[in-house]
């Protein structure tokens with residue numbers, strides 16, 4: 001009896017503790033091991049699958065609190081499958097008393113934001129009297145309650161929309177970017193959140209840029225910034241951003257970043273479609289995909305590989321959620337192929353469907369925002385489905401399985417499965433393939449079933465006939481082609497009408513050639529990537 005009583009008490013104690021255990025899981029300090037972010041205590045991989053949420057604009061108020069209760073928004077982040085938020089702050093919010101002490105209510109009044117004030121009074125009345133700094137803490141705490149990790153990002157010095165080359169917030173020494181004040185800000189924020197286990201990382205500065213940029217100053221200040229954070233809060237990961245709007249860390253190839261806490265260092269980068277004109281994306285999708293992927297590898301993904309690897313956090317990427325930007329649409333499939341292959345940590349731009357005040361406009365829309373302008377729900381749920389494979393851990397620090405491959409189709413976000421037909425399904429239940437040698441069969445791991453070509457416009461075949469030899473073709477290398485008769489090749493393609501895979505004429509081959517006519521088709525439907533998985 002006594003034993004039984006003890007058991008049931010222990011059971012109730014366990015139930016009671018459950019929510020705390022869940023929080024505890026994410027609250028252990030993180031550290032790094034080679035290219036992985038790990039739980040410091042257990043060495044297990046923790047993958048950051050974050051969304052950006054902004055709080056650094058002029059009013060210094062987390063966006064959306066005028067639209068929905070804080071609790072609702074935090075719950076939404078979690079229910080959309082993110083385990084983390086990259087939450088922004090502006091230096092002056094913490095270093096200047098006339099910014100930090102201002103209340104939410106006063107801040108809204110200062111900008112004449114009557115509608116936003118009424119919205120906050122309706123949805124979050126308890127925050128109106130908080131100072132903007134106490135509100136920042138309240139948001140972090142609410143995310144913590146929802147088991148969401150927080151990466152704090154120093155986005156600007158002066159609260160405002162970011163980023164242009166000459167907005168005074170671009171580089172150390174710019175009119176609003178005093179390095180001393182920046183260090184002071186890092187120090188205050190590290191201290192403020194020192195005992196808060198929800199904050200797992202601090203990102204040093206968003207998108208360094210502008211005329212004053214230099215590698216020497218970068219190194220000087222970033223090493224000092226990292227050391228400052230580490231001194232105040234030795235638990236937190238320190239995320240180091242590069243030059244040129246956080247697109248370049250190539251200079252670390254010749255001279256590594258030097259601090260004595262490498263197991264707390266993570267590097268970050270941003271990857272958008274902006275740098276390439278839309279017409280080019282549309283005319284030469286394979287070639288442009290190849291080009292931007294090569295740049296990403298050369299400029300920052302190299303950090304993951306090599307002798308002295310570090311984790312790389314893709315801390316901003318995103319697309320117009322309305323699906324109207326064709327450059328964005330093609331870029332995201334291209335990016336997802338690489339993000340899945342490297343299994344990197346990431347933060348999507350962005351959560352917010354609106355801004356309280358951006359660039360002088362109240363209730364400014366965010367077309368890159370996941371949430372709609374009223375913050376009710378995802379603006380485009382088909383986009384969320386695309387993120388499914390990169391949300392999960394595909395490669396573990398300590399493999400609990402030999403490496404096999406998923407055949408990923410980034411346009412749909414799904415993976416190939418063999419059954420009676422060959423079709424696309426959720427990557428969690430998709431088929432697992434052996435490593436593929438270029439020009440060899442694509443074979444299931446285990447049973448000797450291979451992928452075969454039957455004919456043009458016909459479903460691909462799964463059978464024990466392993467005679468189809470597959471090559472990665474086009475400059476993007478994202479097409480898988482196999483011979484179908486003499487001198488003829490066909491590519492895998494998602495069938496338009498359903499989820500089956502057919503073989504068709506390869507689209508937009510040679511769009512990288514000089515004077516090649518622009519390709520009128522969209523080859524994205526034929527893009528596949530073999531993604532390594534060992535879990």
Ligand SMILES: *[C@@H]1O[C@H](CO)[C@@H](O)[C@H](O)[C@H]1NC(C)=O
Nearest residue numbers: 096097098099100102107110
């Ligand atoms: C704080 O004071 C400075 C200097 O007087 C001023 O320029 C700035 O607008 C003030 N900030 C706020 C938020 O009131």
Ligand SMILES: *[C@@H]1O[C@H](CO)[C@@H](O)[C@H](O)[C@H]1NC(C)=O
Nearest residue numbers: 321322323329379380382383
């Ligand atoms: C959602 O986005 C996809 C592209 O990612 C686009 O094709 C579709 O039209 C969008 N849907 C809506 C309702 O905007």
Ligand SMILES: *[C@@H]1O[C@H](CO)[C@@H](O)[C@H](O)[C@H]1NC(C)=O
Nearest residue numbers: 322365366367372378379380
């Ligand atoms: C998505 O956002 C666009 C404007 O950004 C809007 O026109 C559209 O109605 C939204 N769709 C949903 C489902 O909220």
